[in-house]
Amino acid sequence: MKGLMTRNTHTPANHAESWRPLSALLSQVLVAYTVEFDNEFERRMAEAGYPGATVSLTVWHSLMRFLASNEARVNDLEKKAVAVLAPVNFQLGCLERWRFLTLQSDPTDARPVRRAMHHRAGRELRDGWGSGRGIRYDWIVRLTPKGQKAIVIWPGLFAEIHQRWQQRFGVEVIDGLRGALTEVAAQLHSSHPVAAAAEKVHTTANLPGLLAHLLLAFTREFDRQSQAPLWLCANTLRVLREKPVAEREIARLTGASSETSGIGWQVKPFIALAVDAKARRGKMLRLNARGLAAQAEYWKLVEKIEKGWDDRFGAQKIREVRERLEALFRLRDPDGSPLLAKGMIPPQGVKRAGEQTASLGARKVGVAARKRIKDLVAQTEEFVRDPVNALPHYPLWDMNRGFGP
Numbered sequence: 001m002k003g004l005m006t007r008n009t010h011t012p013a014n015h016a017e018s019w020r021p022l023s024a025l026l027s028q029v030l031v032a033y034t035v036e037f038d039n040e041f042e043r044r045m046a047e048a049g050y051p052g053a054t055v056s057l058t059v060w061h062s063l064m065r066f067l068a069s070n071e072a073r074v075n076d077l078e079k080k081a082v083a084v085l086a087p088v089n090f091q092l093g094c095l096e097r098w099r100f101l102t103l104q105s106d107p108t109d110a111r112p113v114r115r116a117m118h119h120r121a122g123r124e125l126r127d128g129w130g131s132g133r134g135i136r137y138d139w140i141v142r143l144t145p146k147g148q149k150a151i152v153i154w155p156g157l158f159a160e161i162h163q164r165w166q167q168r169f170g171v172e173v174i175d176g177l178r179g180a181l182t183e184v185a186a187q188l189h190s191s192h193p194v195a196a197a198a199e200k201v202h203t204t205a206n207l208p209g210l211l212a213h214l215l216l217a218f219t220r221e222f223d224r225q226s227q228a229p230l231w232l233c234a235n236t237l238r239v240l241r242e243k244p245v246a247e248r249e250i251a252r253l254t255g256a257s258s259e260t261s262g263i264g265w266q267v268k269p270f271i272a273l274a275v276d277a278k279a280r281r282g283k284m285l286r287l288n289a290r291g292l293a294a295q296a297e298y299w300k301l302v303e304k305i306e307k308g309w310d311d312r313f314g315a316q317k318i319r320e321v322r323e324r325l326e327a328l329f330r331l332r333d334p335d336g337s338p339l340l341a342k343g344m345i346p347p348q349g350v351k352r353a354g355e356q357t358a359s360l361g362a363r364k365v366g367v368a369a370r371k372r373i374k375d376l377v378a379q380t381e382e383f384v385r386d387p388v389n390a391l392p393h394y395p396l397w398d399m400n401r402g403f404g405p
Contacts, residue, residue, distance in 0.1 A: 021302035023133030024393035025325040036343035052357030067088040075137035093132030100147035233298035234394035244274035244284035255335035255392035
């Protein structure tokens with residue numbers, strides 16, 4: 001492994017905060033790739049006459065690639081797709097509202113479809129619209145012209161972004177990383193044939209598919225053993241402390257969107273409201289006893305799983321994956337800026353660059369859209385400034401961002 005540092009793979013749990021688990025490295029590189037990929041997709045869709053098309057490559061992997069023939073039935077998509085983002089029906093409902101596809105009931109089915117008028121927009125709504133509730137398995141899914149254009153653009157971007165990464169980091173670095181990931185993925189397939197067969201969504205022909213494949217396997221092991229899921233431990237529970245933290249700071253500290261880092265029902269058992277006389281506005285939060293225990297368990301368990309992978313797949317192979325991922329963060333331009341940040345600098349004309357385009361499914365730039373664009377710009381600036389500390393330790397795909405980070 002030319003140019004890679006060799007060192008002890010694991011760091012004791014009491015020094016864990018200066019050590020990123022393998023799951024975090026996989027996540028951060030996956031998010032960096034996704035940001036660059038999604039920016040280019042949005043830019044090209046805008047050139048084709050569809051501005052603001054911020055639908056992420058995760059949607060291509062999980063669903064849209066199975067619509068390459070322009071038409072399919074819902075039950076066929078259910079068999080092919082794996083709902084790692086959200087239930088397939090929910091994704092279909094969103095994509096219809098965003099005008100990438102249409103849903104039509106089976107003409108031979110005489111059962112009525114419930115319809116109603118939207119109380120503000122005045123347009124007719126029917127079962128399945130927006131939320132996916134009420135979609136039937138025999139309904140027909142068809143791509144709109146917008147969806148057809150997306151299907152044309154998406155596949156070619158994988159080779160293009162891969163080539164960019166080869167040019168940016170070096171062919172040996174990127175092809176070596178893909179080779180190392182492929183070796184571990186092949187062992188995952190052989191050791192878990194049932195799970196591997198179900199993970200059709202994670203094609204191992206490209207770098208993001210390999211990253212997601214290993215991350216999902218790691219996640220399954222973690223979630224079977226932990227009182228809190230990996231996505232929650234790696235982000236919100238990781239950045240909270242016994243001392244109060246402002247709720248509004250969690251998105252910045254985790255690298256997630258404000259929607260996905262909000263304090264929902266899954267977080268509440270692990271936190272307590274705190275009082276801070278210096279805080280002028282907003283809630284202050286701290287970890288309660290259960291939260292502190294979950295945080296400590298997180299650091300121990302990720303290390304335990306990684307050591308277990310050493311035993312199952314070979315310590316050398318896991319060390320190579322880790323070191324090749326870490327190398328992407330070390331490599332720098334002559335000006336000293338991290339190469340990983342270069343790809344996340346948004347091109348002009350996309351929302352991450354501040355382009356004021358309407359939210360998905362909307363026709364006008366409303367207050368909520370302007371707030372989300374402002375958040376995207378701020379998040380992007382943090383990613384570019386400091387990828388190591390700003391990128392999330394687990395990807396949280398936000399529906400309001402087209403299931404992007």
